[in-house]
Amino acid sequence: MMLVVYYIITMILTKELVMATDQCSKYRFKSPFYPGDSCEMIYSSNPESRDRSGYYWITVGPTRVYCGMAYTGSSCVDIYNNNPETGDKSGYYRINDTQWTYCNMTEIASAIAVGDIIFTCAGMGGQWKRIVNIDISAGNDCPSGWRQETYSDVSFCRVVSDDxxxxxxxxxxxxxTSYQRVCGRARGYQKGETDSFNAYHNQGQTIDGYYADGLLITYGNPRQHIWTYVSGVFDDNGARCCNCPCSVGGGLAPPSFVGTNYYCESGAITTYNISTYYFNDPLWDRSDCYSSTNCCTNPTQPWFYRQLSESTTSDIEARICRQSAFANGSPLIDQLELYIQ
Structure with missing residues (x-):
């Protein structure tokens, strides 16, 4: 009788071990024996696990969950964009090396495939609150503080002054509302000469100044940067001072407080006219972007996602800025949508 019981127990344990090993082998993870209360605890307690992404046994539950031990990035979207193999591996990942967040990678992959990044943001926890939705082409008015105009039957928002x-x-x-994540999109147009980040380099501007020609999104006092939508002068021309950094030949680098948290595009390709409104090529929408630039390669455009360094209840500020007089050139904005979480 004891022999039969021993045999049955042995068979059950062997089956469990084989199942665990098969599951882990599928994801090239070499050992199922790192129990803990969370992916973060396992990662912290077992240095040898840190390059072994896979399914781990979480003792709270208990259940097996996917821990992306070897992956990190500024957001779930950033991790997916740099590691497409994570597309079917929803689980817990390290954000900015230290913060563990559940990433619904399946929803992210699906959202990017159809070009609607708000589903991606919703996939990172849900409960997003929309604080602004402006679409001038749909008949909305510009917010207080911006000037509304119409040219050739196209309406838009612009800087109030002509100076x-x-x-x-x-x-x-x-x-x-307390939030630490911001998701949004914008659409604009180039009018005449727009100078990308040239104002920052020419005038020594800070985050409080007109450091770029475009839409500058910040929060708090003192201002903290969220995202910048930038309008450059050419897609393909040697005017390095005023081109997007991503344009052919490159342009001036963004300020350090902007970092990589911006999109930049031009409506003009090789020449511009100060009186021309480039309505034929809306900015930051990935459509009709000149083929030899890399300004439109991010699959999430025009949507952005930021995880802030702190939680805040501060209102969000959006400034339309330019270096030139309006007669010479200006960014024009006709869509803005912002969500917080």
Missing amino acids: WRTCSSANFSTNG
Whole structure:
């Protein structure tokens, strides 16, 4: 009788071990024997696990969950974009090396495939609150602080003043909601000469100044950067001072406080005219982007996602800024949508 019981127990344990090993082998993970209460605990307690992404046994539950031990990035979308093999591996990943977050990679992959990044943001926890949705082409009005105009039957928002080196600010209330993530999109147009990040390099501007020709999105006082939508002068021309950094031949680098958190595009390709409104090529939408630039390679455009370094209840500010007089050139904005979480 004891022999039969021993045999049965042995068979059950062997089956469990084989199942665990098969599951782990599928994801090239060499050992199922790192139990812990979370992926973060396993990662911290077992240095040898840190290059072994796969399914781990979580003792709280208990259940097996996917731990992306070897992956890190600024967001779930960033991790997926740099590691497409994670597309079917929803689980816990390290954000900015230290913060563990559940990433629904299946939804992210699906959302990017259809070009609708708001589903991606929803896949990172849900409960997003929209604080602004402006579409001038749909008959909306520009927010207080921006100037609305129509040219050739196209309506848009612009800087209030016609003078040089100026910004116009619009503030969007969070109604005291605490948030640490921001998701959004914008669409604009180039009018005449727009100078990318040239203003920052020419005038020594700070985050409080007109450091770029475009839409500058920040929060807090003092201002903290969220995202910048930039309009450069050419896609393919040697005007390095005023081109996007991603244009043919490159342009001036963004300020350090902007880092890589921006999109930049031009409506003009090789020449421009100060009186021309480049409505034929909307900015930051990945459509009709000149083929020899890399300004439109990010599959999430025009959507952006940022995880801030702190939680805040601050309102979000969006400034339209330019270096030139309006007669010479200006960015024009006709869509802006922002969500917080």
